[in-house]
Amino acid sequence: MAEETVTGRAVGPWATMKDVAALAGVSLKTVSRVVNNEPTVNEDLVARVRLAATQLHYQPNMSASALRRLDGRSSTIAVLLEDLSNPFSATIYRSVEEVAISRGVVVVGGSFDEDPSRELVLTAAMSRHRVDGFIIAPASRDHGYLAREQRAGTPFVFVDRPPVNLEADSVLSDSRDGVTRATRHLLRFGHRRISFLGDLTTIYTSEERVNGFRDAMREANVTVDPRLVHLDLRTAPAAERVVGHLLDSADPPSAIFAGQNLVLMGALRAIRSRHLQHRVAIVGFDDLIMADLLEPAVTVVAQNPERIAREAATMLFRRLDGDTSPVRRVVVESQLVIRGSGEIPAPGDR
Amino acid sequence: MAEETVTGRAVGPWATMKDVAALAGVSLKTVSRVVNNEPTVNEDLVARVRLAATQLHYQPNMSASALRRLDGRSSTIAVLLEDLSNPFSATIYRSVEEVAISRGVVVVGGSFDEDPSRELVLTAAMSRHRVDGFIIAPASRDHGYLAREQRAGTPFVFVDRPPVNLEADSVLSDSRDGVTRATRHLLRFGHRRISFLGDLTTIYTSEERVNGFRDAMREANVTVDPRLVHLDLRTAPAAERVVGHLLDSADPPSAIFAGQNLVLMGALRAIRSRHLQHRVAIVGFDDLIMADLLEPAVTVVAQNPERIAREAATMLFRRLDGDTSPVRRVVVESQLVIRGSGEIPAPGDR
DNA sequence: ATTGTCTGAGACAACGTTGTCCAGAAGGGG
DNA sequence: CCCCTTCTGGACAACGTTGTCTCAGACAAT
Numbered sequence: 030m031a032e033e034t035v036t037g038r039a040v041g042p043w044a045t046m047k048d049v050a051a052l053a054g055v056s057l058k059t060v061s062r063v064v065n066n067e068p069t070v071n072e073d074l075v076a077r078v079r080l081a082a083t084q085l086h087y088q089p090n091m092s093a094s095a096l097r098r099l100d101g102r103s104s105t106i107a108v109l110l111e112d113l114s115n116p117f118s119a120t121i122y123r124s125v126e127e128v129a130i131s132r133g134v135v136v137v138g139g140s141f142d143e144d145p146s147r148e149l150v151l152t153a154a155m156s157r158h159r160v161d162g163f164i165i166a167p168a169s170r171d172h173g174y175l176a177r178e179q180r181a182g183t184p185f186v187f188v189d190r191p192p193v194n195l196e197a198d199s200v201l202s203d204s205r206d207g208v209t210r211a212t213r214h215l216l217r218f219g220h221r222r223i224s225f226l227g228d229l230t231t232i233y234t235s236e237e238r239v240n241g242f243r244d245a246m247r248e249a250n251v252t253v254d255p256r257l258v259h260l261d262l263r264t265a266p267a268a269e270r271v272v273g274h275l276l277d278s279a280d281p282p283s284a285i286f287a288g289q290n291l292v293l294m295g296a297l298r299a300i301r302s303r304h305l306q307h308r309v310a311i312v313g314f315d316d317l318i319m320a321d322l323l324e325p326a327v328t329v330v331a332q333n334p335e336r337i338a339r340e341a342a343t344m345l346f347r348r349l350d351g352d353t354s355p356v357r358r359v360v361v362e363s364q365l366v367i368r369g370s371g372e373i374p375a376p377g378d379r
Numbered sequence: 380m381a382e383e384t385v386t387g388r389a390v391g392p393w394a395t396m397k398d399v400a401a402l403a404g405v406s407l408k409t410v411s412r413v414v415n416n417e418p419t420v421n422e423d424l425v426a427r428v429r430l431a432a433t434q435l436h437y438q439p440n441m442s443a444s445a446l447r448r449l450d451g452r453s454s455t456i457a458v459l460l461e462d463l464s465n466p467f468s469a470t471i472y473r474s475v476e477e478v479a480i481s482r483g484v485v486v487v488g489g490s491f492d493e494d495p496s497r498e499l500v501l502t503a504a505m506s507r508h509r510v511d512g513f514i515i516a517p518a519s520r521d522h523g524y525l526a527r528e529q530r531a532g533t534p535f536v537f538v539d540r541p542p543v544n545l546e547a548d549s550v551l552s553d554s555r556d557g558v559t560r561a562t563r564h565l566l567r568f569g570h571r572r573i574s575f576l577g578d579l580t581t582i583y584t585s586e587e588r589v590n591g592f593r594d595a596m597r598e599a600n601v602t603v604d605p606r607l608v609h610l611d612l613r614t615a616p617a618a619e620r621v622v623g624h625l626l627d628s629a630d631p632p633s634a635i636f637a638g639q640n641l642v643l644m645g646a647l648r649a650i651r652s653r654h655l656q657h658r659v660a661i662v663g664f665d666d667l668i669m670a671d672l673l674e675p676a677v678t679v680v681a682q683n684p685e686r687i688a689r690e691a692a693t694m695l696f697r698r699l700d701g702d703t704s705p706v707r708r709v710v711v712e713s714q715l716v717i718r719g720s721g722e723i724p725a726p727g728d729r
Numbered sequence: 730a731t732t733g734t735c736t737g738a739g740a741c742a743a744c745g746t747t748g749t750c751c752a753g754a755a756g757g758g759g
Numbered sequence: 760c761c762c763c764t765t766c767t768g769g770a771c772a773a774c775g776t777t778g779t780c781t782c783a784g785a786c787a788a789t
Contacts, residue, residue, distance in 0.1 A: 042531055043509075045775060056739045061777060069737060086527055088506045092442040092453060093775035096744050103442060105487075105508070113488075114473035116466070123464035126490060135504050137455075138463075138488045140476060154485050156438045158455070159393075177436055181392055297672055317669060322647055324674050395745060406769045411747060419767060443745035446774050 044085035053081035064089055095159060100182075106345065107155040109139040109148070109165045110188075115290070117315060117334050118166070121188060124338030125164055132346060134161070143229060145169035152178075162345045164338075166190055170231065172197075184348035186341045190233040191358065198348070200341045200359045204234045204314075207330040207363035208241030208286070209248075211312045214328075214365060215284045216249045219375035220310060224257040224275055224282035226268055226296060228289040235260070238288045238314060257282050268295025276303055283375045284310035290317065297327070310373040312365075321368055328371025332363050394435035403431035414439055445509060456695065457505040459489040459498070459515045460538075465640065467665060467684050468516070471538060474688030475514055482696060484511070493579060495519035502528075512695045514688075516540055520581065522547075534698035536691045540583040541708065548698070550691045550709045554584045554664075557680040557713035558591030558636070559598075561662045564678075564715060565634045566599045569725035570660060574607040574625055574632035576618055576646060578639040585610070588638045588664060607632050618645025626653055633725045634660035640667065647677070660723040662715075671718055678721025682713050 046064070050057040055074055062070050063078040070078075081087075095103040108125050110118035118140070126136050137160060139151040148168045155163065156178055163175075166189040173194035179185060185192070187199035215223055225242045228235040239260065246253050257275065262268045268291065275281055276299060285300075287293035293313035300306050306325060313320075316331035340359050365371075396410040403410065405424055412420050413428040420428075431437075445453040458475050460468035472488055479486050487510060489501040498518045505513065506528055513525075516539040523544035529535055535542070537549035565573055575592045578585040589610065596603050607625065612618045618641065625631055626649060635650075637643035643663035650656050656675060663670075666681035690709050715721075 042527060047775080057775090058739060058741095058777080059737090061775095062738085065777080071737070074738085088503065090446070090775055091508045092445040093744090094777075095442045096440070096446055096746085096774095097776045097778080098744085099778070101744085112473065113463070113476065114466070114469045116464070116469075119464045119466075119469040122488065123462065123490060126463065126488065130489075130501070130504075133504065135487050135489070135508060137485050138472065138476065139480070139485070140473060151480070153438065154480075154483065158441045158485060177392060294669060294672070297669075301672060319644060319647075319667060319669055319673070322644070322651060323669070323672055397745080407745090408747080408769060408771095409767090411745095412768085415747080421767070424768085440745055443774090444747075446744095446776085447746045447748080448774085449748075451774090 043090070044082075044087040045090070046087075048085055049078060049081045049087050052085060053077045101159060102161050102349075103159050104134050105137055105158065105160045106134055106162045106164065107137045107139065107152075107160040109141060109151055109155070109163065109167075111166055111168070112140045112142055113138055114140070116318065117189075117290075117332065120334035121164075121166075121338040121341075124335045125342045128339065128342035128346065141166070141168040143168045143232065149174070156183075162186070162349055164188055164341050164345060167192075170233070184345055186345045186348075188337055188341045196356050198341075198344045198357050198359075200337050200344070200361060202234070202332045202337065202363050203360050204237040204363065205241035205244070207332075207365070208238045208288070208314065209245040211314075211328075211330045211365055211371070212242050212245035212286060213249070214367075214371060215286065215310060215312060216245065216251065218284075218310060218372060219377065220284035221251050221375065222254060222257060222280070222282045223251075223284045223286060224259070224272075225253075225286050226262055226271065226288055226292045227258075227260040228292065229263060230260050235288060242286060242288075254280075262289075262292045262295075265291045265295035265298065268292040269299045270295075272296045272299035273303075276300070276305060276309070282309070284371075284373075285312075287311065287313040289313075290315045293317065293327070293329075297323070306370070307373065308376075310371055310375075312371040316366065320366075323370070325369035325373070328368045329366050330363050331366045333361050336361050393440070394432075394437040395440070396437075398435055399428060399431045399437050402435060403427045451509060452511050452699075453509050454484050455487055455508065455510045456484055456512045456514065457487045457489065457502075457510040459491060459501055459505070459513065459517075461516055461518070462490045462492055463488055464490070466668065467539075467640075467682065470684035471514075471516075471688040471691075474685045475692045478689065478692035478696065491516075491518040493518045493582065499524070512536070512699055514538055514691050514695060517542075520583070534695055536695045536698075538687055538691045546706050548691075548694045548707050548709075550687050550694070550711060552584070552682045552687065552713050553710050554587040554713065555591035555594065557682075557715070558588045558638070558664065559595040561664075561678075561680045561715055561721070562592050562595035562636060563599070564717075564721060565636065565660060565662060566595065566601065568634075568660060568722060569727065570634035571601050571725065572604065572607060572630070572632045573601075573634045573636060574609070574622075575603075575636050576612055576621065576638055576642045577608075577610040578642065579613060580610050585638060592636060592638075604630075612639075612642045612645075615641045615645035615648065618642040619649045620645075622646045622649035623653075626650070626655060626659070632659070634662075634721075634723075637661065637663040639663075640665045643667065643677070643679075647673070656720070657723065658726075660721055660725075662721040666716065670716075673720070675719035675723070678718045679716050680713050681716045683711050687711050 046057050046060045050060045129136050141148045145168045162184045164186050172192045185197040191199045227239050259271050287296045313329045316329050320327040396407050400407045400410045476486050491498050495518045512534045514536050522542045535547040541549045609621045637646045663679045666679050670677040
């Protein structure tokens, strides 16, 4: 055991292949072969090496391994999302982890918080660690800077947002269509004054969602009152304030579409504090835990983060396994979950 | 740029220190010094090296760096929790990430799902990657097997659950006390038939929570009806079923303490479906997003995952910075958040 | 018995970096 | 002017592993 080496390094009791080889009475290279399950080793030797390895609690050093291997693989992938503490990102992370662990790959996570400079910092850090691949929901709107790394052989799979200035696989939700369908749903209940509340317009999905809303309104020949459209809302309190003003105004909306989780919560608070929850219809984007427990239960457009993640992970690993087929864009359907709050009819309506 | 090396390896366009040195017209070692911000380099050379590095988009190879460094540091820490997709774990992960990124350290995450064998698999994987430290909420109840790694110099900080058979720092919630206080709260509203619903008894915190409940009941001289205590509930549907039976029974509880998130949700569903939400008091452990939007809003014992994570991360990094002071156990207070559901008086009560 | 083929194990170099050591330049004092 | 010290940069080895090559030995065919 290499308690102390020539250089005087106090590495602690990490056994190396050399130690295992010495104990098993074989050459270092034979240990390497056994560790990598190469089939050309005599089974007696395999057994001896295995025994020595367990006795010494040998754990291969992945840094050394990654350094020396021809493919440079580190058995590590990066999953970089908006915010690992929000349920959507967390579910994606977790589902990717599931696929990764089954392949002996560990997952390095990071949160961008919609900050493009953080995206740069984190992707660079991951590059330094030579992760084998990326699953990324970018904050920036230009991903050309990743081309270099991509050419170096690192695959990228974009989730939730498409790559810009980069040819890469992506797995997206049908946000636009999802919102269109939800808006049609509200229109069907007689609503004409529908308020749309959206997240940062810099975010791709956020843009898609407003567009989906406008699509449905145009299709139904309902003009959108610009006073009812509020974008760049990021927090529940901000949304609560805005919705409060809307509801207190002379010509309030009869229905609200909340384009994001926190915005939905703020809107719900504003509605409830005015006891309007059975009068004003509301539909949200992204499912909320406990949405079914509210009174009325909340109708939402639910995305499918598990499926997005599974698709993305399989695509990534396929690429790592050598798939060189053309870039793919997979769209995962979102689903309108009808629970009550979106089925409140407009005042004059039947 | 090493497009192709002697061995014929297609490494892609990763520039190495050698390439940078060649372009800058200095020796390899000088590049290393510049990259590591060693102060003994002439500033002209520094500038030249920096320029060459950016021109080549040089990113140091952390695998090589970790391999060669005396301390073997990989600038990586592992955060291994129950389930990264549940809000408690996700918040901890995210808060640790925040501290880590400020130190240029990346975070590898993993979920145990309360499966001790998965704990073994994941910790071993992290060992192979030679992570610099661990923040861990273990699934197993014996952590002696980590001693070897600890002796190798890797610090461990346990969160949410204390280390067993291992001397290591820990950051815990005052679960037991929190539950005791919540139970007293229910007792104060006249409740005597209080039902306790708990998670897997193998989980440390789960055990603590029942104990906290029994403490308060004993203190108040109220005997606990064993039919009202249900443990090993893991899912919302299971909890819903159990609470359904309780409520439909001849002698139902007047108050319920739900020892965990999903259990709370199941209990709430059972109560609501019987329209008893204004009759049966309920208090949960762990805050729920939107708990304030329910009718009545849900009283909970809220933990403080951000603080737990921040404490744990600072402890870990202090250890990495050489702190050799005795092992510490930090307790982060939980807080009873009064919202309404826990303040429903018992039937016969004032 | 000799040669040729094949299998499996070991010697050796190399991956990209950092620690150690040394040499040459620069600077100061006698 | 020379010697000694200080500072800076470079040569070299080493980290733990894997790829390549070689060689010993087993075995079959002549």
